[in-house]
Amino acid sequence: AGPLRPAVAGSMAIPGLFRPVIFRDEVLIDGGAVNPLPYDLLFSLADIVVAVDVTFGGRPPKRRTPSPFASMFGAAQIMQGAITAQKIRLRAPDILVRPKVEHFAVLDFFRASQILRAAEDSKEELKLMLGARMKAHGTV
Structure with a gap:
């Protein structure tokens, strides 16, 4: 649970293409990477x-x-x-x-x-x- 905007932005942060999203001391990237x-x-x-x-x-x-x-x-x-x-x-x-x-x-x-x-x-x-x-x- 939490704000939607950083979660969506992080899910689109393809490594090497888009910057990761920093949210609450976490680095968010596209989950498909892992x-x-x-x-x-x-x-x-x-x-x-x-x-x-x-x-x-x-x-x-x-x-x-x-x-x-x-x-x-x-x-x-x-x-x-x-x-x-x-x-x-x-x-x-x-x-x-x-x-x-x-x-x-x-x-x-x-x-x-x-x-x-x-x-x-x-x-x-x-x-x-x-x-x-x-x-x-x-x-x-």
Whole structure:
């Protein structure tokens, strides 16, 4: 609980791109830097835990030598993918959905409608999996 503005600003503070936010003697950065798929925080709070993984899991197509900025983001994506893969190996969510959005970049903020269209199939997949899981769990 607390003020929303510093929390939102901190959640957008991507290391190397935006300054961290200092709030009550804490340094706030984008949580994806350390926990890109935070479903593990929900196990004690929910009957069925759903995770939607949009971390990049593949290899980018080989083009030309990336800029230092692109290299930094590429390294961050590799680290996030490794963190996510390890978490899933240790304890997977009840339902894991991976929308086909790997061709979008981290900073494609203004392409939200295209991203949502690309994820449309995953929405239907999630509905089916959630319905089956709820039925098996006895909550339907």
